[in-house]
Amino acid sequence: MAPLHRIRIAVLALAGVTVFGTVGYLLLGFTLLEASYQTVTTVATVGYREVRPLSPVGQVFTMVLIVVGVGTVLYNLGVILEAVTEGHLRRTLEERRMNKEIGALRGHVIVCGYGRVGRSAADFLRSTGEQVVVADNDPERFADLDPAVPRVLGDVTRDEVLLAAGLATARAVVVCLESDADTVYTTLSARALRPDVVIVARARTTGSKAKLELAGANRAVNPQRIGGRRLAAFALQPDVAEFLDVVMHEDSLDWRIQQVPVAAGSALAGRTVGECRERTGVLPLAVRRSPGAGLEANPSADAVLPSGAVLIVMGTQAELAALCALVTGAVLE
Template sequence: MKGVYRRRLSRRGPRGRLTSPGLEPSERLLAGLAVLFAILVAGTTGYVLLGLDVLDALYQTVITISTVGYGDPENVGGRYQLFTIVLILLGTGTSLYTVGVVIEMLFEGRLDDQLRRRRMQRSIDNLSGHAVICGYGQVGRAIAAAMVDAGTEVVVIDRDPGVDPGDRFLVRGDATDDGALRNAGIERASSLVLALDSDVDNLYVSLSARALCPGLFIVARANSLSALPKLHQAGANRVINPHHIGGSRMAAIALQPGVSDYFEEVTRRTDQDVRLLEHQVPQGSPYAGRPLSELELAQKTGCATLAIRRGGRWFTNPQGGHQLAEHDLLVVLGTEEQLSLALALFESELSSGG
């Protein structure tokens, strides 16, 4: 990022890169033009003193410093030649410097941005299991912040040339274009979040993403209630209406503020240590068809099993005799340390059979 002060001994460019010390390009251009003007005046004055009239002196100065050089007047002396040599050295160097600054101002930013995009694309190509977010407005920014806070890599797709993603990966383009989705690594992503302002665009991207990656988990934003079933039909696994969710959340806070505050703590990464974790019983697990008590989750990890989902049905606060089944989704509550133990238990016993 640019520093606060424009003049200083050195400054850091984008991503902390140390750039050349001195003036900004615009200031260097003004300085070059000022010196070039001074040389024109000095050259014209010198040739006038050497015997040329003003127009011929100005003409001779211009063709000299521009290296055009149509030839010298006849019968020139040593002083004329010596003055012309000095003028060529000073004027040509100043002209080249000024032209170089102009080229830098015109093309350096564009080339630097192009190189930065290529470096970022190489980094994106190495990602796997990341989340792709389409749209970086207020909703998209909030989603990205929550995901990054949870430790998930995020790639943002947005077509606004003025959007600033900060430290996040950005693919600048239209999310409705399959090329932009592929550049974001959609085939290697674990989830796709559609946060575009248009329901039509979210619908189109959902269809495209589902065709490109059939197993992708897609969460879509619906700006109108009528768009919810259509987005489900287009392949979205979950469809959220921010206005409806926001209204329900505000009502819950007004009715039961304590309960709402507690769930706010456990569903977000805050300073509180308690968290929620979900895990699906894999196919072929030796615990399928056996009671929950045999898993000994509470005894081995200290976590509490809050609910189990089977298909579209939830079993809240399941008891030890509850029979587990393949593809059951367990929701457990515990501290960071307890959840780490639970993950290790799931990996060793549910996945490999203990």
């Protein structure tokens, strides 16, 4: 039973005993104030004199009230001391505060599993300014997590834990659990609850990648395979690998690679790649004309951007900001 629920029951029991005693003394001929005073002093075992002389019936009633009232008070004391000394109350209040904070989030990213891969993903997401909610069933993994980061303690294979992490309003879900079976199950659950959410899953083995995509993951990533390829890239083409590393992950360079969706009604819809570059100064690298279509690298300046396309560009922070401003409503002149 939750600590706050136990405290609530204890307080209601004490209130019930107080009402019981007050009504009993009223029936014995006491006034309301006298009945309330007699009940409180009796239950609290203060030991003051009776307000009025008690008849045999009143004495029996008082004995019953002492037994019931003292037992209730001791129960209240035990519940409160347990909640305070064992930290139950503090954890419950923190959990409520966290749930309220998560409920207010919109467009955040849920990281399922806070192991080495999950920690790395969460750190990178936060470094780019994204709002992150971390979910894991091991409380010890939260020891080094920034207190400002919302977290949910529980098994992410369960629907209620995903919903508690704000799946209904999340932008994406990153699943990086210890076993492929749990990752597949969590991916299935997330896809069933939110058919439109972006799901990126960690594949521990090469064979599980196809299964994760069948389960509903938009992308399945094998960190070991990517790590091996990066090692080989640094060995064969170190300058190319370093450049890609810098523009994707480092803050020391002003240049960035970013994807920009061309939504319906956007100022870019129906315009050419060349117009986009002339207006903002960004360098178009590739374009995906529609969901599911292949990427067209190095698009020509005459290529038209239809609604629903995704444009991948490279530019400075100022150039990317100008491009985003166009996408969100500015009009090309």
